[in-house]
Amino acid sequence: MRMRSFWSELLTAAASHPFPLVPGDVVSLYELPRYDDVGDDDDDLFPNVPAAPGMPCMGEDRSIYRRGARRWRKLYRVNGHIFQAKRFNRRAFCAFCQDRIWGLGRQGFKCIQCKLLVHKKCHKLVQKPCSSEHVDPIEVKDETNGEGTLPRASSVRSRADPEPPLPDTPPAPPAAPAVRSEDLEPGSQRQYSLDDFELIRVIGRGSYAKVLMVELRRTKRVYAMKVIKKALVTDDEDIDWVQTEKHVFETASNHPFLVGLHSCFQTPSRLFFVIEFVRGGDLMFHMQRQRRLPEEHARFYAAEISLALHFLHSHGIIYRDLKLDNVLLDHEGHIKLTDYGMCKEGVRPGDTTSTFCGTPNYIAPEILRGEEYGFSVDWWALGVLTYEMLAGRSPFDIAQAADNPDQNTEDYLFQVILEKTIRIPRSLSVKAASVLKGFLNKSAAERLGCGENAFLDILHHPFFKTIDWEMLEQKQVVPPFKPRLESERDLANFPPEFTDEPVHLTPDNDTVIADIDQSEFEGFEYVNPLLMSLEDCV
Incomplete structure (x- = not known):
């Protein structure tokens, strides 16, 4: 059973909405009351206390749903072989060039049918067709320890090493003896x-x-x-x-x-x-209640997220799973990113990877096109998330898509991400529209945060002009919203x-x-x- 997107279902109620409609502007169909129309008390931003335990909160819309990230396994077809990147627990030798298969993590390719082992660099050169019959791989026990387990290491191989790790291979951790x-x-x-x-x-x-x-x-x-x-x-x-x-x-x-x-x-x-x-819950939980945020609030969260992403990038990590579910609020109202299961580590400047992974609504166009990618995918995801905070919907929602089974599929969503021109709500400021267009540029090279100046372009963007980045990183800027918490164990x-x-x-x-x-x-x-x-x- 397919789950309907909250953003799409808003369209159903749009026709009876009392606010004036602007022809040609999709976003105006779900124009919602501004924060200032709700009240002057900051507590109205996220009305997160139900009338009774188990009851919905005021204004809550549970049709906003959580969608998990996925990682698609990559197969390489050559001459009938179906190669997959594999990790070898014993010394292995390439069936094509006969050299030792070196590397950390996933060191080489293995045909899932005939079990042939080859270097990544050699797999396209294999001329012997796959027989679909099992062929004993060339694996040799390591004479030093009898088992041949490759040493684990947390650092990235140097460029001088004979065989670099495969594109999406996280460095393995150092082995440590169990301590009683x-x-x-x-x-x-x-x-x-x-x-x-x-x-x-x-x-x-x-x-x-x-x-x-x-x-x-x-x-x-x-x-x-x-x-x-x-x-x-x-x-x-x-x-x-x-x-x-x-x-x-x-x-x-x-x-x-x-x-x-x-x-x-x-x-x-x-x-x-x-x-x-x-303790403050995640942005998905709060957005289910507020639907969209004032620009100042979205700016604050986007700025703190930017600093977190920049820190990960500076340590060679692509996050790859930024979404409302993974942005938490602490007891003071500052954000914290969580869930690093989709991360790619060991990425040096100029390095790329190619794993097809992520949460569908946040996947960048370069991933969908099957291209090699780097840190650019995180800035795209930040654009999608910022759009959701400001507009109260996904930038890829299609009118009446929820009522059309052909348009309510992952493949159709990917087609929209690749081809649809993103419409910016007219209710947003010029600066907000500019930062969204910057992050949501379908060309990774031209995307905000990916140019020659990289993160500096984000710091100096007019949308973030009011942000004191040094004070923000030291948590000296007061958050726009403080979660209601009665105790350290409050799970409201x-x-x-x-x-x-x-x-x-x-x-x-x-x-x-x-x-x-x-x-x-x-x-x-x-x-x-x-x-x-x-x-x-x-």
């Missing part, structure tokens, strides 16, 4: 387990993870805990994505507008990320479909655990030394 608590010396870094936390409430759920609000028993501090079942990530690529998310969480801990990591630990069946608990800003779920974890299945290669998750444990030092002061 009884082996730790007094004052040394401790390890955590599930017994150290009290599970309080479910606050989110994704395609392969559940997010809980938890309390660290020793300090009574509240955190969020992302729980991933190992059985769902045993594929080579899935494991790499989990490791990438861990690396990005570690990096993000150093920035005020990114959700940071407290610790990681594992059980035989699950992986656990303990992260900051951001989280969707009840999550918070009403039972909090317990399902019992382990010994049969499922037996099929999991636990060596794939070696070195997953981690403790943030900065947060640890703060806890020791408690």
Whole structure:
């Protein structure tokens, strides 16, 4: 059953809307009351307290829906072979040039039919057609350790290395031996387990993870805990994505507008990320109540998001999943980006990647065209999100699309993103229209933030003229909206479909655990030394 977009359903009510219509302007069909028409109290911006528990909030429209990100696996067809980038646990040699297949993460290509192994650079040169029959790959045990597992490394290979990593290969983490608590010396870094936390409430759920609000028993501090079942990530690529998310969480801990990591630990069946608990809810939850924001408010959020994206880019990370769901508000009203499962790390200036991934409504044209891309895709997504905040709808909604099954598909959405001229609402200021046109330029080279001056073009854009960027990054600018929170555990800003779920974890299945290669998750444990030092002061 297809879910209808909130933005499309607004069209149904447009005909009876009391506001005057401007011919030729699609946006004027859903012109909504301005913030100033609602009231002078800032609390009216996000009316997020229901009349009674479980009841809808004033003005809430639950037809705004959440859509998860996807990652399409890329296959390369050559001479009947169907090659896929793979990670080899043993030394492997190219069937074409006979040289060793070097690299980190996904080192080479493997035909999913005949199992032929080749370098990425050699796969187009393979002349022997695929027999669709199994051919034993050339893999050799490593004489040094008997298993041939390639060394894990967190740094990017230098340009002098014989074989660079494949386009979308996150660097693998350094291996670390498991540490038992009884082996730790007094004052040394401790390890955590599930017994150290009290599970309080479910606050989110994704395609392969559940997010809980938890309390660290020793300090009574509240955190969020992302729980991933190992059985769902045993594929080579899935494991790499989990490791990438861990690396990005570690990096993000150093920035005020990114959700940071407290610790990681594992059980035989699950992986656990303990992260900051951001209490204000996400922008999707709040936009379900307000529909569109005043320009000053959208400017503030867009500016803080810009700083967060710039930090990730400066550390070689493409975010690739910016959307309303992943923009959280803290207790003061500042934003924090979360969910790094779609990130690509190890990107140097001028580097590109090619994985087809993201949340459909936010995917940049260059991804849809199958082109190599870089940081440009994040600035496109920021344009889409800023448009949603200012206009109260997606820039790609088509009139009556919800009533036409042929237009209510992913393929049609992609066609619209590639071909449709984006209409800017006439109600927006000239500066707002200019920044939207800049971010939503279908040419990545001409997009705002992607030119010769890169991020400086965003800093100096007229739309952000009133922003003091230094004070903003130091969180010295007062947010335009402060979430209503009665306590540290107040969950009024989280969707009840999550918070009403039972909090317990399902019992382990010994049969499922037996099929999991636990060596794939070696070195997953981690403790943030900065947060640890703060806890020791408690």
